[in-house]
Amino acid sequence: MEEKIITHQEFVAGYKTGKIIISIDKSKAGDFALSDFADKHNKPAHLFWSWSGIILAIPLSLIFIFINWRYSIASFILGLIIVSASRKTVGQFVLRNMLENESFFEYVLLHGGAKITDEQGNGIKSSFLENMGKKFDT
Numbered sequence: 001m002e003e004k005i006i007t008h009q010e011f012v013a014g015y016k017t018g019k020i021i022i023s024i025d026k027s028k029a030g031d032f033a034l035s036d037f038a039d040k041h042n043k044p045a046h047l048f049w050s051w052s053g054i055i056l057a058i059p060l061s062l063i064f065i066f067i068n069w070r071y072s073i074a075s076f077i078l079g080l081i082i083v084s085a086s087r088k089t090v091g092q093f094v095l096r097n098m099l100e101n102e103s104f105f106e107y108v109l110l111h112g113g114a115k116i117t118d119e120q121g122n123g124i125k126s127s128f129l130e131n132m133g134k135k136f137d138t
Contacts, residue, residue, distance in 0.1 A: 053082030
C-alpha cells in the first residue's frame with residue numbers, strides 16, 4: 001500500500017479534524033524546540049524547567065543529604081517530576097510549532113522527529129519530503 005502524501009495545509013486541517021495523528025519523538029523534541037526554526041518564546045521556558053529539574057534532582061538532593069535526608073528525597077522526587085513534565089511539554093511545543101510554521105514542520109519531518117499517520121494507522125508522507133527524495137534520487 002502506497003503512503004499518502006500531504007502538504008502542510010492538509011496536515012493542519014487533518015490534525016484539527018482528528019483525521020491525522022502525529023507522534024513526536026520525545027528524545028529529539030528538546031533539540032527541535034531549541035533549534036533556530038522553532039518559536040523563540042518556547043526556548044526559555046524549556047531551558048528553565050529542564051535545568052530546574054536537573055538541579056533539584058542531583059546537586060540539591062546531594063547537598064540536602066547533609067542537612068536532612070527527607071529534604072534530599074523530596075528534592076530528588078520533585079526534580080524527577082519536573083524533568084518528566086518538561087519532556088512532555090516540549091513535545092507539545094514541537095506539535096504547536098509544527099501546526100503554526102511550515103518551515104518547522106518540514107525541519108522536524110526531515111530529521112525524523114515525528115511520524116504522521118491517519119486514523120487507520122497508515123503512514124503519511126509530507127509533500128516536501130517526497131519532493132526532496134525525487135530531487136536527489138539517482
